[in-house]
Structures are given as structure tokens and as C-alpha cells.
Amino acid sequence: MEKLKFIRPTKEYEKQAYDYIKEFNDYNSPINGVGGLNRYIGDYDGWLEKIEIDRTIVPTEKKVPAETFS
Numbered sequence: 001m002e003k004l005k006f007i008r009p010t011k012e013y014e015k016q017a018y019d020y021i022k023e024f025n026d027y028n029s030p031i032n033g034v035g036g037l038n039r040y041i042g043d044y045d046g047w048l049e050k051i052e053i054d055r056t057i058v059p060t061e062k063k064v065p066a067e068t069f070s
Helices: 011-026 044-056
Strands: none
Touching: 011 044
16 A cells, blocks of 8 residues: 655655646646645745745734645
8 A cells, every 4th residue: 555645845846746737727627725836837936935934824813824735
């Protein structure tokens, strides 16, 4: 049986992340669960910064921390 492993996105996974988004687009499927990556096409480093902010944000009544895994 294959084990599931959660990995935080890094620069090392940039190509795989964009391939993932491309597959959604190729099948005209709505993109969900990608931590906003579809809004950062061409700015992977900016996306990595955004998900780090999401992960470390101080909880408020309107926002809580969120984790994104590859």
C-alpha cells in the first residue's frame, strides 16, 4: 500500500504545481483547493510568500491560519 505524505510547496515543485493547474484548464474544470495558485500564474515565488502568510497569520474573527500542501 502506498503511503500518503503531506509536503509543503517549495520552489522544487514549481513545474508540478503549474502542470496541476494546466490539467484543470485543459478539462475546463473549476479550480479549487490550490491555495490561490491559479491567481499567481507566472509568480510562483509570490504564491509561496502568500501561502506562508496564510499559514502564519494571527487568527482574527475574519481570518484563521490555513495550510497548503503539495
